[in-house]
């Protein structure tokens with residue numbers, strides 16, 4: 001799983017260097033996956049530093065991490081490596097059935113609902129809302145936005161969701177959210193009274209809908225029918241991000 005990046009990133013022994021996109025205006029990351037991994041490291045008490053200058057890893061995605069001289073890609077693989085290295089297993093009290101359900105919901109969220117978010121941000125709104133939530137987008141992205149939109153459209157089409165009509169996709173996302181909301185119910189965390197790894201993943205994605213997707217088709221429902229998901233996000237934010245406001249970047253004043 002070790003990456004192949006030639007560049008060397010110095011960090012102290014057992015300190016993770018987390019490579020990710022620059023901070024968002026309303027969430028510390030506008031991407032679910034860095035927010036998940038950073039939340040997990042906070043949950044596990046793992047020392048880490050951020051590198052916002054090299055967000056894309058050897059596999060062309062964000063986040064990735066450098067740890068004790070090696071590079072690793074994929075938030076879940078990074079999380080599992082750290083869990084094993086630091087012996088942090090927050091799911092050990094769960095039954096096999098509870099773990100199976102938790103995994104299914106996580107995969108639905110990260111591999112299905114995520115693509116609804118991607119389609120809304122990049123295709124249905126043509127990437128225009130990105131500037132409302134992230135101030136330090138790569139220079140020149142505006143110029144190449146049509147190309148970026150086309151590339152992401154192709155990715156979503158390869159994944160499958162991008163082949164459906166916008167109305168069908170929005171409705172699929174709504175059904176995912178309804179299932180996630182029903183599964184959470186009145187529990188404080190997805191598997192009960194204590195947060196586990198899965199909560200970090202759910203938080204990474206749901207926080208986007210709560211704070212970093214203004215004007216999305218789900219905005220009103222996050223305050224109404226799915227209010228328990230918003231409350232869950234607020235709970236996670238309070239528990240693991242007491243410095244949340246300091247981890248946001250101020251909105252750009254003069255957008256060119």
Ligand SMILES: N[C@@H](CCC(=O)N[C@@H](CS)C(=O)NCC(=O)O)C(=O)O
Pocket residue numbers: 031032033060061062063073074075076
């Ligand atoms: N399974 C990966 C997914 C990472 C991912 O899809 N990151 C997106 C940002 S949200 C990305 O880097 N996309 C760039 C691209 O696909 O070109 C993980 O958990 O880290």
